[in-house]
Amino acid sequence: MSYAHVPVRLLLIxxxxxxxxxxxxxxPAPPVPGVDMQTLQLTVKPxxxxxxxxxxxxxxxxxxxxxxxxxxKFYLAPLQLIGSDTIVxxxxxxxxxxxxxxxxxxxxxxxxxxxxxxLGLGLPYALNHRDLATIPPNAPTGNNSGMYWSWATMYRFVxxxxxxxxxxxxxxEPPFVFDLHTGLDTCYRTRTVPFNLNVTDDDTARLTVSxxxxxxxxxxxxxxxxxxxxxWHGTDNIPLGxxxxxxxxxxxxxxxx
Amino acid sequence: MRLQRPALIVSFLAGLxxxxxTREPAGPGPSAPLFTLRIPxxxxxxxxxxxxxxxxxxxxxxKALFFDERLSLGRGISCASCHHPARAFSDTVALSIGVxxxxxxxxAPSLANVAYxxxxxxxxxxxxxxxxxxxxxxxxxxxxxxxxxxxxxLRTDPHLTELSIRAFGKPMDLYVLTRSLANYQRTxxxxxxxxxxxxxxxxxxxxxxxxxxxxLFTGAANCAxxxxxxxxxxxxxxxxxxxxxxxxxxxRQRISLDPADRGKFKTPTLRNIALTAPYMHDGSxxxxxxxxxxxxxxxxxxxxxxxxxxxxxLSADQQQDLVAFLRSLTxxxxxxxxx
Numbered sequence: 001m002s003y004a005h006v007p008v009r010l011l012l013i014x015x016x017x018x019x020x021x022x023x024x025x026x027x028p029a030p031p032v033p034g035v036d037m038q039t040l041q042l043t044v045k046p047x048x049x050x051x052x053x054x055x056x057x058x059x060x061x062x063x064x065x066x067x068x069x070x071x072x073k074f075y076l077a078p079l080q081l082i083g084s085d086t087i088v089x090x091x092x093x094x095x096x097x098x099x100x101x102x103x104x105x106x107x108x109x110x111x112x113x114x115x116x117x118x119l120g121l122g123l124p125y126a127l128n129h130r131d132l133a134t135i136p137p138n139a140p141t142g143n144n145s146g147m148y149w150s151w152a153t154m155y156r157f158v159x160x161x162x163x164x165x166x167x168x169x170x171x172x173e174p175p176f177v178f179d180l181h182t183g184l185d186t187c188y189r190t191r192t193v194p195f196n197l198n199v200t201d202d203d204t205a206r207l208t209v210s211x212x213x214x215x216x217x218x219x220x221x222x223x224x225x226x227x228x229x230x231x232w233h234g235t236d237n238i239p240l241g242x243x244x245x246x247x248x249x250x251x252x253x254x255x256x257x
Numbered sequence: 258m259r260l261q262r263p264a265l266i267v268s269f270l271a272g273l274x275x276x277x278x279t280r281e282p283a284g285p286g287p288s289a290p291l292f293t294l295r296i297p298x299x300x301x302x303x304x305x306x307x308x309x310x311x312x313x314x315x316x317x318x319x320k321a322l323f324f325d326e327r328l329s330l331g332r333g334i335s336c337a338s339c340h341h342p343a344r345a346f347s348d349t350v351a352l353s354i355g356v357x358x359x360x361x362x363x364x365a366p367s368l369a370n371v372a373y374x375x376x377x378x379x380x381x382x383x384x385x386x387x388x389x390x391x392x393x394x395x396x397x398x399x400x401x402x403x404x405x406x407x408x409x410x411l412r413t414d415p416h417l418t419e420l421s422i423r424a425f426g427k428p429m430d431l432y433v434l435t436r437s438l439a440n441y442q443r444t445x446x447x448x449x450x451x452x453x454x455x456x457x458x459x460x461x462x463x464x465x466x467x468x469x470x471x472x473l474f475t476g477a478a479n480c481a482x483x484x485x486x487x488x489x490x491x492x493x494x495x496x497x498x499x500x501x502x503x504x505x506x507x508x509r510q511r512i513s514l515d516p517a518d519r520g521k522f523k524t525p526t527l528r529n530i531a532l533t534a535p536y537m538h539d540g541s542x543x544x545x546x547x548x549x550x551x552x553x554x555x556x557x558x559x560x561x562x563x564x565x566x567x568x569x570x571l572s573a574d575q576q577q578d579l580v581a582f583l584r585s586l587t588x589x590x591x592x593x594x595x596x
């Protein structure tokens with residue numbers, strides 16, 4: 001009986017097993033033997049009414065509000081490319097802080113045609129309930145993320161903070177503070193955005209996910225009027241938290257760039 | 258049948274690689290001595306965690322950490338600051354005082370028998386004792402400390418490092434910190450009260466008033482509908498009509514977001530209840546007499562109030578008997594048996 005084939009098989013098995021034991025959930029899956037992989041440059045880009053977001057500006061928002069944003073951090077979990085017969089998970093969870101502008105990631109993706117992008121805003125149940133002590137501190141869901149909501153032993157999904165003014169004619173720094181932290185399983189939201197992406201052997205693929213912060217304040221129907229509630233930390237005014245979660249996930253798009 | 262040399266080499270390398278990629282840190286070896294719990298007669302053994310064996314070393318480390326003010330980064334607050342051993346590991350004030358005078362949001366509960374609790378905190382927000390450790394660490398009104406900074410501070414202590422390596426095979430980290438503190442708390446078992454002696458056959462352990470109170474407890478006063486079993490709790494959540502304003506603390510609703518859970522809090526154990534004043538989730542009742550008066554009244558008309566909360570029509574003597582029985586639930590030996 002010949003075992004000449006054994007080393008190759010063992011090596012493949014070892015590689016497959018190693019692929020399943022990565023510690024950092026943001027690290028993309030390693031290449032799959034026999035599948036052509038291509039680099040994908042992901043950009044997560046903050047906008048305000050379709051134009052690049054500037055944190056130093058006071059923006060006009062729906063409901064005759066003036067808004068200055070001082071912090072925006074959120075989890076995308078997962079981010080997927082969806083083809084006709086396949087779903088590729090680009091990562092299971094990653095944390096994006098976009099207050100200073102676009103954030104970039106270099107990922108790896110199988111060559112192929114994809115028709116839509118799936119995203120989750122926040123953390124799905126399994127990730128939201130992981131024990132912080134078992135996660136490397138610098139991982140997206142680790143202690144140093146600043147997203148752990150200790151009182152709930154879960155995570156904040158989105159931190160959205162700043163100042164606001166309900167007087168649209170004001171010219172000074174908006175006088176009032178807002179601080180909206182969504183979290184808890186009921187605030188987790190998912191979306192699928194139609195988007196054709198052809199990943200070939202020849203060229204680095206590019207994907208731009210945008211978040212239009214102006215749309216946090218209105219989806220054309222609902223208006224988030226901060227004078228009615230400018231703080232949410234999960235403890236009260238449950239309808240406000242759910243409304244914020246709904247508006248925020250609707251503000252994500254995938255851009256042709 | 259023998260593998261050829263290349264196959265053996267690849268197998269060996271694969272084994273080495275796999276050995277280095279475990280998510281969970283290596284625990285103590287299988288021969289590590291286990292801590293012997295003092296489980297009261299008739300009580301079941303508490304559920305223990307397979308991923309956190311109750312070793313002697315981990316319990317010793319946990320006890321050392323429980324009384325260590327470095328958990329608040331040296332600002333004077335340890336676990337024992339709000340969970341006093343002499344008070345069945347509860348606090349003497351309605352709301353505990355944390356670092357820099359911060360005032361907690363709820364009354365610190367007793368830690369007696371927490372090993373049996375399926376959910377921790379008065380709202381059940383912590384699923385394990387290990388995860389619960391993070392709550393006071395992070396809380397601005399308690400220790401207000403970044404756990405990672407706490408770990409780095411504790412790592413400078415050679416004694417703790419030695420204990421940590423003995424218990425978990427590695428220096429202090431978040432895993433060691435949470436596992437050891439959880440294990441120490443698992444050892445805090447009661448079951449040595451006069452009531453227990455009575456249950457075990459000592460007919461003289463309770464006096465006449467206490468016996469009458471015990472009958473009321475399981476009978477007309479209906480306490481045992483929720484304060485049931487060896488630990489006198491159903492581990493469920495109830496609104497007992499102590500307040501109509503839940504804006505500051507919606508209780509179980511904080512976790513479930515379900516309006517039907519508004520104002521519900523976990524049924525506490527009544528063991529050592531005479532030691533754990535003040536009472537209720539907010540410490541709003543100072544004495545056991547006040548608590549019994551509340552239950553006798555049926556509580557405030559909260560829309561979520563438990564249907565069992567109805568006026569009891571107990572006489573003044575009966576209320577005194579009930580209090581007498583509650584006082585018989587105090588453990589006669591220390592909950593802490595860790596050397």
